Amino acid sequence: MEGFKKEEIRKGPWKAEEDEVLIKHVKKYGPRDWSSIRSKGLLQRTGKSCRLRWVNKLRPNLKHGCKFSAEEERVVIDLQAEFGNKWARIATYLPGRTDNDVKNFWSSRQKRLARILQTSGTPSSSNSKPEKNKNEVPVFQDVPTLEAPVFSSSMEEESSYFDNPEQIRMMPLPSLVKTELPDGGYANLSQYEPLSTIPFPQIPQLQPDLLLSPESQELLARLDDPYFLSVLGTADTPELGGAAQFSLGPPLFDPVLSSGCVNSAADVANHVTPDTLFDEFPSDMFDLIEPLPSPSDW
């Protein structure tokens, strides 16, 4: 590794060799002393860059390449309302997710919502094609207060974790708090006590002369279907107007979705996530959803 000029700092994508060096360093010294990696001439990366690479990509037990499950999405939505943009804090509730993951998820979601509101707010929107809006998800307001989990949010573990590769592989995530569920399963989000009810985006009373597409009418009809509601959660109010609420607790808490990656189409086919759920909504359905207040108004 000689020949490194200390002034030359490498940026951009990491190479496999660099990852190897970083992993070796962490195995040996633990996830700390990031700046020493460069001062020792091991890598031409800054300490910050090394730390980021470890935390976001190389750390054990990360969920790479799998979308947020319905449960994870709900947790993020709830906790964002509770904590604001404290991504690192929110990430501690989500085993295998990093603050960067949460941040990226949220910003993608915000962009989608912005677009949906933009299109639904225009007079011609009910004539517009579904386009990308088919993936839009709702925003939940006035979410319940949640209790913080009892664990250290620090990623810095004892160096004993790094004595051998197997220990690294099996290293428990600090945020992984398991609780036995009534049905015998385990919830990783144990502190996430009964997620009571989360307000659904308000849908105003339908006007008799309001023209809806056949799909929308069919969808509204399905809201009376017990099974459909069980997917959404249970409605606390018979009518959808005003403060219609849906329980997003157990019905949406699916061990398959919440505990691991769901990547195959078959896995997804049998589960309804917020995204897949709203895939079914014709675009003109969103014309009925009132514009949301900005986060600053919460």
Next chain:
DNA sequence: AATATCCGCAACCGCCGGAGG
């Protein structure tokens, strides 16, 4: 098939706070 647009992701940047000299 070509182009435009969207989206997810990885990584960088700047700010902040704590620790140590």
Next chain:
DNA sequence: GCCTCCGGCGGTTGCGGATAT
């Protein structure tokens, strides 16, 4: 009290793949 260094965090950007036109 100050300065410097380091690590942590949130915001932002740029790239590449996917999707729509």
